[in-house]
Amino acid sequence: MKTIGIIGGMSWESSAQYYAIINRAVRDRLGSPHSARILMHSLDFAPIAQMQADGEWEQLGEAMAGSARALEAGGADCLLIATNTMHKLADEVEEACDLPLIHIADSTADAVCEKGLTRVALLGTAFTMEQDFYRDRLEEHHGLDVIIPDNDDRAEVHRIIYEELIAGEVRDTSREAYREIIERLVDQGAQGVILGCTEIMLLISQSDSPVPIFDTTELHALAAVEFALS
CATH class of the missing domain: 3.40.50.1860 (Rossmann fold)
Structure with missing residues (x-):
């Protein structure tokens, strides 16, 4: 089983749903007590939301790239950005590491x-x-x-x-x-x-x-x- 790397916390309410959906699906596919191999780099959403509102996308890109590098260093085999909006920075994430991004x-x-x-x-x-x-x-x-x-x-x-x-x-x-x-x-x-x-x-x-x-x-x-x- 490959390790799924998730850039999360934006917000943690939906990141929790990702964790549950992925683990339930792995259990259904492989049987109990299997669960998924997951690494999550969870960001504090308050400053993220403020930077979104202020249009500070370059700074946000740097934050997302940092998360991508951290997940790659931790052993992730792929990347997920657990938010639709932050896919605005998908290119920055892909350029920051060698992992495939599931868009x-x-x-x-x-x-x-x-x-x-x-x-x-x-x-x-x-x-x-x-x-x-x-x-x-x-x-x-x-x-x-x-x-x-x-x-x-x-x-x-x-x-x-x-x-x-x-x-x-x-x-x-x-x-x-x-x-x-x-x-x-x-x-x-x-x-x-x-x-x-x-x-x-x-x-x-x-x-x-x-x-x-x-x-x-x-x-x-x-x-x-x-x-x-x-």
Whole structure:
């Protein structure tokens, strides 16, 4: 079994989900009492979130590169960035070490394409929805047509992530807000919805959407298991 290296803590709420999903999948594949070989370099999210808000992406890139080097030195065989937003710095992570990076957008797009869908909605932080690093990966590498919510809906999606979900708060009112946003995106032709923030899976499941939901946290974690057991 190969060792999975995870850059985590952004937030730890979703990093904990990665740990659980990976270990459950390994147990299911190999039987009890098997568990996964995992190294996690968990960062303090408070300064990370502030640097995101301040647009200090060069400093963030240095932090992510440092995590990648630490995991490589510790014996990891691959890397996961356990957050969609910080894949903005995927190039910096790949350049910092010789380990293969399992990209969250690729594992998600593969699942979308397997269902034969071509037009998907993307929910996530404002950075993920509005900047091109994520949508371009989906569109240019995988041929998907990606739509995002309007300005007000994007602001609400982002607010709920940073004010509630990263703190482990799951509110029925916020679930209803997401459901309404999803309905509007479906009305615009979305055939599926990508939960493009690793915390959204705490709030939204398939029962909240009339079209297929693609949980990036689970899809990314399972892609790491496939690598580890290959």
